[in-house]
Amino acid sequence: MIRNARKDTLIAYVLIAPFVAIYGLIFVYPTIDMFILSFQDAPLITFGPQTAEWTGLDNYTRLPGDRRFDTAFWNTAYFVLLSVVPGTLVALAISLGITRLSGRLQSLVLALFFLPYILPVSVVYRIWDWTLNFQFGIAMHLFDTLGIDRVPIFKTSTWFMPAVAFVTIWWTCGFSILLFLAGLRAIPAEIYEAAELDNAGRWTVFRKLTWPLLWPVTALVLTIQLILQLKIFDQVYLFSIGGRPNDNLVMVYYIYQRAFQNDDGGRAAAIAVVLFLMVIVVSVLNFQLLRLAERKT
């Protein structure tokens, strides 16, 4: 059959056009607008007496001296540290356990671990507030019984980030477990049989077989987690309401404060651009490093 190459191309363009149009309208255009806005002293919405003025790099140059930006930056870094690698390891450990099970029991246990992932963040917040509330939380009654002093977990800056990281891992590791399980099932059983014939110990099998063969999945999980946790907002916002919001700031929370509470569209955009660049740099770096590690093994 003779194919008309030009016609094919045309059809291809027509088919992708709706997507490109929508993508351009709701992603590319706002992104460009965000960059432009970040060089202006502008309200969130330019209307009536409020106008935007060009201020050059002002919104950026004031960031290093901005205390709230400083808090937000380091809190985000701290949160990533607390959640990405630990979250991945927890998911790996759980999935290694689940593969040892079989049949209905395996499905049941997997479902139990996956269950938190389907909850909306508001429900997650309610559950953990119910558990850890200083006055009425059920965990506090447990503390009382054990004779430990009650800890106002979400109201002290010491415990806030670790607690939110813990809740986040509990909430989201179900998805990583699924990825790991798929990765583990893709490893042929023959390899393990061969190892068994060679009398390899459990640790050796894990270190020399499972870990390297699972590495591409681990790298994927790490990258997904990293990008996700850099953008943390919902949990921090919900657990901070009324408490110590300015001590618990993370990048997206600070963008929200600047944009929606202070009505500073320009300054909010500048922080958003910084976060945007951070995500790009960190994820590219992460991906390259992980690929390098893969080659070595």
Added chain:
Amino acid sequence: MKHLMGMALGATLATAAQAQETVVWWDFLSGGDGVRMKTLIDDFDAAHEGEITIDATTLEWGVPFYTKVQTSVAVGEAPDIMTYHASRIPLAVSQGLLQPITDADWEQMGLGQENFAEATWNAVTVDGQQYAVPLDTHPIVLYYNRDLLKEAGRLNDDGTPMGLDSREGFEETMAALKDAGVEYPLGSVTADGNFMYRTIYSLMGQQDGELLTDGEFLAGDNADKLQNVLTVLQEWTNNEWQSTYTDYPATVALFTSGEAAMMINGVWEVPTMKDLADEGRLFDWGAVELPVIFDHASTYADSHAFAIPANNGVDEGTAKRDAVLEVMSWISDNSLFWATAGHIPANSGVTASEEYSQMEPNATYSSLTQNMIFDPQSEFSGVAGPMFDVMSTYFVPTLNGEMDPAEAVEEIQYELNDM
């Protein structure tokens, strides 16, 4: 299709025949408030059948509500009338979100400055121009458990707590309650600095302290006055007189369960107490104006008001404007029912009425209208505004004994002036 067209035609005819104005209404009133407002709206509709009908929507309180207002005004999709916090009006005016309420409007509504308390009137005024019609004032008050106070021997014959006139007196009451075995003499929302702001600002007002003077936050001895307040409140924590790290719902629960003998909270919790008492599940309770801890009485208040958004076509001289003004004046005149939600009606004609003076506990605490202070007029103030977040961040550690009051004041001063 034919059916649809028929329906559309029918609808058009019906509107034409009745010439009924539909007023699109947005509010942020949920819970007990919301139920009462819906009753008022139904009553209004019934009283104006065939003339005006209200199409009401309730939105999420706080930042979501105010952001939606901002966007909808910019694109000309704002409602015809909306509820607004008086404390947010300076910000709204700077953003060009509100239409002024003109002298002609006031005249048409049959309302004016003489119908409102001075502080309330000033709260809706920016540069000599009014931008909203106040519906109520909602201050904070001291709730108390008569049974526990009686046991501790600190109840007056008229059923009010003893020692409301001085710091020493009030502390004596708390100490007596503690000795009588009460776990928390005072239930305080110590986990929520946003909320404590209301108490702290009241106590600053008791020393004539101001937050904002000539564009500077906590200038001069105002910082010391804030420090005085924080020091007193921290002492109460150290003496185990008030609950620590307690959030809003927990505070109400501590009070209603009898673990806390007194509670400082907004008047909007009055319906909660009334309903529980009606079901026979509450002790003998009451509510009074805040105790005088410093020099004189002073209480923080905010006001729910009605405003007309800009850019919505509800211009002067239009039939829609007439309808909106009728809604505002009718609800203001009938706001006695709104008082059952605990709020103090802003319309002084209503509060002067015979029925209102019979209403308890409203009548007991309505005296505080003389001592009300509102938020400073600034783009940073107002419920759910940036000033709240700064304060909250330092109030929580200070009130729970983690941070030195002097350090907190220094940090607050720095951050407020850095906004």
